[in-house]
Amino acid sequence: MRTTRLYIPQPLKEGTTLTVSGQPAHHARNVLRLRAGAGLRLFNGSGSEHAATLLETGRSAITLAVEAPVEPVAPPSLRITLAQGIARNDRMDLILQKAVELGVAGIQPLWMQRSQKHLKGDRMEKRLQHWRGIVISACEQCGRATLPELPEPMNLADWQDNTTDTGLRLMLQPESRRTLRELDTPENDVTLLVGPEGGLTPEERTDALRTGFTGICLGQRILRTETAGIAALAGIQTLWGDFS
Numbered sequence: 001m002r003t004t005r006l007y008i009p010q011p012l013k014e015g016t017t018l019t020v021s022g023q024p025a026h027h028a029r030n031v032l033r034l035r036a037g038a039g040l041r042l043f044n045g046s047g048s049e050h051a052a053t054l055l056e057t058g059r060s061a062i063t064l065a066v067e068a069p070v071e072p073v074a075p076p077s078l079r080i081t082l083a084q085g086i087a088r089n090d091r092m093d094l095i096l097q098k099a100v101e102l103g104v105a106g107i108q109p110l111w112m113q114r115s116q117k118h119l120k121g122d123r124m125e126k127r128l129q130h131w132r133g134i135v136i137s138a139c140e141q142c143g144r145a146t147l148p149e150l151p152e153p154m155n156l157a158d159w160q161d162n163t164t165d166t167g168l169r170l171m172l173q174p175e176s177r178r179t180l181r182e183l184d185t186p187e188n189d190v191t192l193l194v195g196p197e198g199g200l201t202p203e204e205r206t207d208a209l210r211t212g213f214t215g216i217c218l219g220q221r222i223l224r225t226e227t228a229g230i231a232a233l234a235g236i237q238t239l240w241g242d243f244s
Helices: 022-031 089-101 121-142 156-162 202-210 225-240
Strands: 005-007 017-021 039-043 049-057 061-070 079-085 106-111 168-172 189-194 214-216
Touching (some): 005 022, 005 121, 022 061, 039 061, 089 121, 089 225, 106 156, 168 202, 168 225, 202 214
Parallel strands (some): 168 189
Antiparallel strands (some): 017 061, 039 049
8 A cells, every 4th residue: 555655844753743734734634535534645745644634624724743754765875966958847746756755955947049938037936836746746656755855947058167967977968979878987086977868068068068067868869858957867876776
């Protein structure tokens, strides 16, 4: 039987009672359709997880009894950052969801020359909150107790100039002849750079290579952006990470 998990952005301590409103309460009551007496698990994104019982459901809030901590799913063995060119709405949603399921430690959205029209101000904040909701939902579904990092979008050039990511830097480059199997096993960190629809421009690829990225291909076929990153992440996990 599937375990119901709920993200609660509050401290969790055995023996306490929490009153929760907002999105978590709406999700528990209207989406999961939980009723008083239901057992579930709570996590707050920090890596720990607790058993809990739903005590009461109200019109705007729910009450939960926090019980003993439980052993969470082990964190990914390899720290992977997905640097993703911002794609169109539904495609970006899918990328975020599957990247979380495949164990990334962080996702950096990037504005690139072929990205959709840049959003600013309230529209960008609304989109970012939507993306963070997708990350939370994916963690609830797949068993992760730590939320991957999802910082604000950056321009590709600014990110390249300021990133402190170390380790192996990979860029999806269809014309490259190098594959994942030809690379040495990374010690700990991997950064994967993926373009939006249409891929990175020649200038962006050149700049990435100059800043230490290695171009790799995923076979003979050209993959859509929402497929390419997912396929590469699965390959990385198979060769060096959780799937190995």
